[in-house]
Amino acid sequence: MTTNGTHPPPLPTDDVFLDLNDEGKAALADCAWVGEQYNRGDWAAHAGAYIAVVRRQVVGVGNDPAELRERAARECGVPPGRVVVSYIDSPEDLEPARL
């Protein structure tokens, strides 16, 4: 904070940002939320399954991500591409093996 109590302007960066529509931004926000909760261990009850998230709410759990996405989209009234589907690792899942 500067002496006059204001925050300094952010440093310039060369980052390239997408010009996404509101739906796209909302989906990315849901992705961020899923990741944060994952690292807090909040999804442990769903380990070994996929979760579907829309607007920061788990709207479905299942083993087939495509079916789960379609079901969640239907129930929430959103396009399938708006549903964030994420796999929750379980301790039994191995690290990726070398191809």
Next chain:
Amino acid sequence: MAKVRVEVRNHPLARCVGSATPTPFGLPFYRPTDATGLVARLPWYRLLAKVVVLPAEADPLSRPVVIPETHSPAAILDTGAPLTCFPATLWRQFTTEIRWLDQPEREDGEPWRITILGGSWTYRLGRIRLGATDTDGRWLDAATTVAMFLDDPPPGASRSPRHAILGLRTPLLDRRRLRQGSDTPDDLPIWWLEDDTP
């Protein structure tokens, strides 16, 4: 210099380390100690890049304005894997964007097969156009990469891998570097995938 932040996901295997102490906040690191009490920092996390599948015929420098979640899976960034790999549960959601490659038949007439993660799957090779983004909407320009597209396992066989794997030889990593930045206060590191140009 464009860059995207790579998601860091703690692996639940960390919970199986009996000699470790979880952080109060969560499970990103465990801190086993030796006989002198010296704490060892033991990271157990994986890096997931949010790749974006683009139409093959798209302008190479075009940037999407809409990213359907069906076309932007999280892929484990695995520099030990030479090729990129997609399980059927993922690639079936963007089949139209895959350009299938002809493969010579094996001498024994069997389909091409790969063994990973304790399972064995037949696969096809295809070409796909991938960019990368992150949860802030940053963007790394796309590149065309050859990938393995796994078939579904036969009934009763091992289940398919759950994540895509972004392998070392994808052109999406050409002239780019992976860099760990500062740790955040809660001990989670920040990783960047970025252009290797000043």
